Amino acid sequence: MLEIPYNRRMGRPPNPLPAGAALLVIDLQKAIDHPSWGERNNPEAEKNVVSLLGAWRSSRRPVYHIRHDSKEPASHYRPGQAGNDFKPEAQPLAGETVIVKNTNSAFIGTGLQAVLRAANHKVLLVTGVITNNSMEATVRMAGNLGFETYLVEDACFTFGRKDWNGTWRTAAEVHAMSLANLDGEYCAVIRTRQALEACTVL
Numbered sequence: 001m002l003e004i005p006y007n008r009r010m011g012r013p014p015n016p017l018p019a020g021a022a023l024l025v026i027d028l029q030k031a032i033d034h035p036s037w038g039e040r041n042n043p044e045a046e047k048n049v050v051s052l053l054g055a056w057r058s059s060r061r062p063v064y065h066i067r068h069d070s071k072e073p074a075s076h077y078r079p080g081q082a083g084n085d086f087k088p089e090a091q092p093l094a095g096e097t098v099i100v101k102n103t104n105s106a107f108i109g110t111g112l113q114a115v116l117r118a119a120n121h122k123v124l125l126v127t128g129v130i131t132n133n134s135m136e137a138t139v140r141m142a143g144n145l146g147f148e149t150y151l152v153e154d155a156c157f158t159f160g161r162k163d164w165n166g167t168w169r170t171a172a173e174v175h176a177m178s179l180a181n182l183d184g185e186y187c188a189v190i191r192t193r194q195a196l197e198a199c200t201v202l
Helices: 045-058 112-118 131-144 171-182 192-198
Strands: 022-026 063-068 097-101 123-129 148-157 188-190
Touching: 022 045, 022 131, 045 063, 045 123, 045 148, 045 192, 063 112, 063 131, 097 112, 123 131, 131 148, 131 171, 148 171, 148 192
Parallel strands: 022 063, 022 123, 063 097, 123 148, 148 188
Antiparallel strands: none
């Protein structure tokens, strides 16, 4: 079992974050706004992502945008339609890396791990959607691969759904359970404020 570094176990990122601490923004595309998803939580998530992007850019830390190119014919994330585009607040800037994925994990079938290793990025802060899907899949793998991983819980969101027994769970409940599955095992769950406090200019 991979031993969790002290700061991760305590839920605090190192302050300041190393210059190579990478910010991952996962699947924050127009498709996520389609009404078919239903009710979401964390209405301020995009605003928090914008704050984090600003801090990373001003401190010249690396930003990676993950774009989901679905192969499902009915998916709003499928290439060739508006839903595949990044949301305006999450648009990559020139020079920022875009990683394209086709599954829920940003590490499967992509060059993300190789890119992170080559750039010596050992610390990851993860934001985006959906908490219990692509976020959880990516964070689990990041932790298992040995990256010091932080999930910024108020910079991501999910949607309500039925559990295995058929009981409806709200978006907030689904979000909280997903975080509980991850925290202390694969990552440390933190908030935007903690990430911003640690993202000082070096």
